[in-house]
Amino acid sequence: MNPLAIVGAFVITLSFLAYGIGSISLVRFKIVGRLAVAFLSIGVVLDMVAIGLMMLGSKGNPFTLHGFLGATAFVVMLVDTIWSWKKYITDGRDCRARKNHIIYTKAAYGFWVMAYFTGSLIVIWR
16 A cells, blocks of 8 residues: 555544544534534544545545545535534534534534545455
């Protein structure tokens, strides 16, 4: 495996942890707070870095099922993070999350978990 892809896999795991902490804290406490937006943002930034590293380190075709799932999951995560920041800025610190925001955050995290594990399975089966 290419060294860039290995570093990318490590960074994607850090992204998985950061975005997970942000999502779970938002869903669990139903508050769009400093912790949630910070970890959601860190997760998205790390995901961007990891995607870039893995694309540079991969010799395969990026237009695969995993590539589509990963790109879609990234967009869904980005929308969730932007939505959280918008709510945090307009409604103030530690504002209550609405039900539709909580449902979207759960779906975004679940979709991202699916993309993460399909990538992990691809690495295991190679």
